[in-house]
Amino acid sequence: MLKTGEPVLDKAQIERRVAELGPWFHDLDLDGVRTAPDHFLWGYPENKYKRFRHVIPEDLSGKSVLDIGCNAGFYSFEMKRRGAARVLGIDHDERYLEQARFAAGVFGLTDIEFRRGEVWDVGALGERFDVVVFMGVLYHLRHPLLALDLIREHVADDLLLFQSLQAGSKGMYRPDPDYDFFDGLGEFDRPEWPRMHFIEQRYAGDPTNWWVPNEAASAGMLRAAGFDIVEHPDTDVFLCRAAAAPAGAAVYPAKGSLA
Numbered sequence: 001m002l003k004t005g006e007p008v009l010d011k012a013q014i015e016r017r018v019a020e021l022g023p024w025f026h027d028l029d030l031d032g033v034r035t036a037p038d039h040f041l042w043g044y045p046e047n048k049y050k051r052f053r054h055v056i057p058e059d060l061s062g063k064s065v066l067d068i069g070c071n072a073g074f075y076s077f078e079m080k081r082r083g084a085a086r087v088l089g090i091d092h093d094e095r096y097l098e099q100a101r102f103a104a105g106v107f108g109l110t111d112i113e114f115r116r117g118e119v120w121d122v123g124a125l126g127e128r129f130d131v132v133v134f135m136g137v138l139y140h141l142r143h144p145l146l147a148l149d150l151i152r153e154h155v156a157d158d159l160l161l162f163q164s165l166q167a168g169s170k171g172m173y174r175p176d177p178d179y180d181f182f183d184g185l186g187e188f189d190r191p192e193w194p195r196m197h198f199i200e201q202r203y204a205g206d207p208t209n210w211w212v213p214n215e216a217a218s219a220g221m222l223r224a225a226g227f228d229i230v231e232h233p234d235t236d237v238f239l240c241r242a243a244a245a246p247a248g249a250a251v252y253p254a255k256g257s258l259a
């Protein structure tokens, strides 16, 4: 397929480059070449996306999108295909960004910017976005609520698309506004209580898996960071809208710099 301004690659060339850039987490279809056909999450994230794509506005014309932890760019590409005017994908792993840039070239979606960056430094972007995509990153963080606070404070202007690996009880249990110091402690033992599971060692061989929330904890943290949940199309997927920051929410100044 001819891509304006891009070298035309035949299938063998794409296959070679895909192999050089691997291993891939995102299973993209690059002109017939699959990037992660043997990955244990087969067809990821396309198969997952099918379950919640309907909650994202079909037309993002004129909108700006920040994809945090963009990996090989699947969600950046999808938001661009919905007409977003500006798409910025950041990830702290340069290897994934190389994959994303290569895939963008094959797709002919070359006006997406892929930049190295940590979620901790979003304040340094100095830019707010109509849509922030924060999918599959929270459980990789040592300080998950801080990340949500930073996103709300510095970059989220309207929509947040959020997903996390979850474990434990399902459901959106919402605790009472307050509890008695002694009598209330027992409430924490309810299985449906918002709960984070701490991983001191490893999960699935990955030392960057730190905290796995249950469904109620994902929802509670989103609310606590100043997001209203407007759609909940899958147990681990939330579409939120930036709301007023809750009383007592921490404010973190912008610092650091993103190259």
Ligand SMILES: C[S@@+](CC[C@H](N)C(=O)[O-])C[C@H]1O[C@@H](n2cnc3c(N)ncnc32)[C@H](O)[C@@H]1O
Binding pocket: 025, 045, 068, 069, 070, 071, 072, 074, 090, 091, 092, 093, 096, 117, 118, 119, 120, 134, 135, 136, 137, 140, 141
């Ligand atoms: C499980 S993948 C999810 C990729 C994609 N967002 C998705 O949902 O398919 C997690 C991604 O987040 C990136 N990541 C992890 N911690 C990060 C951090 N502190 N700042 C930026 N990116 C991070 C990883 O490099 C990886 O690409």
